[in-house]
Amino acid sequence: MPIQQANWSPYDNNGGTCVAIAGADYCVVAADTRMSTGYNILTRDYSKIIQLAEKSVMASSGFQADVRALQKVLEARHLAYQHQHNKQMSCPAMAQLLSNTLYYKRFFPYYSFNVLGGLDSEGKGCVFTYDAVGSYERVGYSSQGSGSTLIMPFLDNQLKSPSPLLLPAKDAVTPLSESEAVDLVKTCFASATERDIYTGDKLEILVLNAKGVLREYMELRKD
Amino acid sequence: MENSSYSLLSSEADSQRTLYPYVTGTSVIGIKYKDGILMVADMGGSYGSTLRYKSVERMKPVGKHSLIGASGEISDFQEILRYLDELTLNDSMWDDGNSLGPKEVHNYLTRVMYNRRNKFNPLWNSLVLGGVKNGQKYLGTVNMIGVHYEDNHVATGFGNHLARPILRDEWHENLSFEDGVKLLEKCMRVLLYRDRSAVNKLQIAKITDEGVTISQPYSLKTFWNFSAFQNPTVGAEGSW
Numbered sequence: 001m002p003i004q005q006a007n008w009s010p011y012d013n014n015g016g017t018c019v020a021i022a023g024a025d026y027c028v029v030a031a032d033t034r035m036s037t038g039y040n041i042l043t044r045d046y047s048k049i050i051q052l053a054e055k056s057v058m059a060s061s062g063f064q065a066d067v068r069a070l071q072k073v074l075e076a077r078h079l080a081y082q083h084q085h086n087k088q089m090s091c092p093a094m095a096q097l098l099s100n101t102l103y104y105k106r107f108f109p110y111y112s113f114n115v116l117g118g119l120d121s122e123g124k125g126c127v128f129t130y131d132a133v134g135s136y137e138r139v140g141y142s143s144q145g146s147g148s149t150l151i152m153p154f155l156d157n158q159l160k161s162p163s164p165l166l167l168p169a170k171d172a173v174t175p176l177s178e179s180e181a182v183d184l185v186k187t188c189f190a191s192a193t194e195r196d197i198y199t200g201d202k203l204e205i206l207v208l209n210a211k212g213v214l215r216e217y218m219e220l221r222k223d
Numbered sequence: 224m225e226n227s228s229y230s231l232l233s234s235e236a237d238s239q240r241t242l243y244p245y246v247t248g249t250s251v252i253g254i255k256y257k258d259g260i261l262m263v264a265d266m267g268g269s270y271g272s273t274l275r276y277k278s279v280e281r282m283k284p285v286g287k288h289s290l291i292g293a294s295g296e297i298s299d300f301q302e303i304l305r306y307l308d309e310l311t312l313n314d315s316m317w318d319d320g321n322s323l324g325p326k327e328v329h330n331y332l333t334r335v336m337y338n339r340r341n342k343f344n345p346l347w348n349s350l351v352l353g354g355v356k357n358g359q360k361y362l363g364t365v366n367m368i369g370v371h372y373e374d375n376h377v378a379t380g381f382g383n384h385l386a387r388p389i390l391r392d393e394w395h396e397n398l399s400f401e402d403g404v405k406l407l408e409k410c411m412r413v414l415l416y417r418d419r420s421a422v423n424k425l426q427i428a429k430i431t432d433e434g435v436t437i438s439q440p441y442s443l444k445t446f447w448n449f450s451a452f453q454n455p456t457v458g459a460e461g462s463w
Contacts, residue, residue, distance in 0.1 A: 009368075011368070040384065042370075043372045065337050065368055068333075069369075108341075
């Protein structure tokens with residue numbers, strides 16, 4: 001009797017796109033709300049964004065069950081940190097924690113593509129971008145997920161990223177105002193929705209600044 | 224010659240985990256309506272391509288506020304019901320006046336399904352969890368790898384392909400009970416025509432703040448007299 005092969009995959013791609021842009025004193029984190037599998041849409045109203053700490057917001061796309069598990073692990077770890085240190089985790093600290101948490105499952109990864117956005121200890125906007133196993137870097141802006149290939153080059157063009165090869169290193173944090181950055185994000189998603197079948201339905205935008213967190217929604221094409 | 228039991232594909236280790244389902248149920252559909260949740264499932268349990276069991280109850284109440292519907296492996300559903308029994312028993316033993324709502328039960332089920340997937344030994348089901356607590360309606364779903372979401376209408380298996388498009392077009396807020404039942408029956412009729420594992424014996428369940436009721440089994444009227452189906456061999460002469 002020949003050995004029967006496993007015929008199920010522990011992974012699925014539930015699609016979606018995430019973007020984050022860092023400003024001088026704010027940070028914008030956005031993601032669409034479509035959840036799909038194969039050529040089907042499962043639901044049009046599922047949030048991929050979570051606020052992990054006062055100044056840290058994470059958007060993740062990929063395999064939804066892994067994304068949710070990752071969110072819960074980080075939430076729990078932050079709660080423990082607050083009990084032990086009597087303060088919120090800073091965004092760079094959360095960035096390191098996320099990297100370590102992802103690498104912990106290096107040999108059965110969280111299929112989750114993350115962007116972490118927030119304010120650093122000086123109040124400046126910061127964005128960290130990750131791969132599925134925790135490799136990360138602080139950048140001025142980033143996109144992940146199914147529409148990232150469409151959005152990233154557009155962001156590179158619009159935000160005039162200086163070459164990372166220059167010395168001294170030039171900050172890639174954008175000089176754009178908050179409203180200009182939000183408009184840019186809306187344009188990114190409207191465009192990505194046209195050509196990426198996994199992006200659409202609705203856009204959720206979070207803006208973090210010294211005053212707190214603001215949430216905004218925009219309708220996207222549903223086809 | 225036994226293979227090493229370190230490999231995931233070895234015959235010795237395989238007897239310890241689920242590889243494929245044996246007796247399966249097909250679609251479950253759930254919708255929110257004015258007073259709560261409506262859920263429907265047929266009573267078939269297929270053994271591959273054989274319609275082996277025709278009186279399988281694939282929907283069961285959970286606690287006071289929820290209803291679970293399952294498609295996929297029936298024995299795994301029965302094990303989930305045992306887990307839920309233990310959960311609701313322990314919940315009630317606190318004797319503190321609190322009871323688990325549908326949101327909590329759905330979260331519990333999601334964790335159970337995800338953890339089994341992590342161990343490469345899944346419960347081969349797609350579950351629908353609906354309920355009402357303190358006037359709040361809840362309808363969610365979770366599948367064998369842990370993918371979960373809530374919505375105004377959910378379905379498993381073929382229901383996702385055939386029923387959801389109908390629901391996207393015709394579902395609206397504050398459906399009456401009669402309209403909700405008609406809508407679900409419309410979906411089930413399409414599934415009956417087009418899903419080969421569907422059987423014409425179904426139950427509809429209703430959950431409101433007052434509690435859970437599951438109907439007696441009944442059948443849908445079907446129509447097979449379409450002209451395109453008459454004289455199917457006409458024009459076939461000469462063909463292979």
